Amino acid sequence: MAQDDELTDERSHQTDVSKPWSAxxxxxxxxxxxxxSLSGIDPIDLPVLYDYVNPEALDALMxxxxxxxxxxIRVTFEYDGYIVSCHNQFGISIEExxxxxx
Numbered sequence: 001m002a003q004d005d006e007l008t009d010e011r012s013h014q015t016d017v018s019k020p021w022s023a024x025x026x027x028x029x030x031x032x033x034x035x036x037s038l039s040g041i042d043p044i045d046l047p048v049l050y051d052y053v054n055p056e057a058l059d060a061l062m063x064x065x066x067x068x069x070x071x072x073i074r075v076t077f078e079y080d081g082y083i084v085s086c087h088n089q090f091g092i093s094i095e096e097x098x099x100x101x102x
Contacts, residue, residue, distance in 0.1 A: 031086065
């Protein structure tokens with residue numbers, strides 16, 4: 001059974017993590033932890049996140065005081081066979097691409 005803050009849909013290999021970050025646990029770290037969990041690959045052996053998105057810019061955007069207002073900000077990118085969406089109000093969603101997705 002899934003934890004309260006994380007939902008995993010086994011059919012689509014999708015994970016949603018609700019508001020998991022803080023100043024101590026940045027969005028980029030959460031993304032790597034979740035990708036590691038989904039893929040079964042140790043975080044140190046995953047492809048470098050910076051090859052897909054600038055992690056410092058992503059962290060700054062999601063942790064910015066201005067993003068905690070009514071503004072809705074979402075950053076979506078492809079990462080080594082996954083679609084990663086990071087939303088300032090709803091958290092992180094990671095979905096494994098199927099072979100038909102391209």
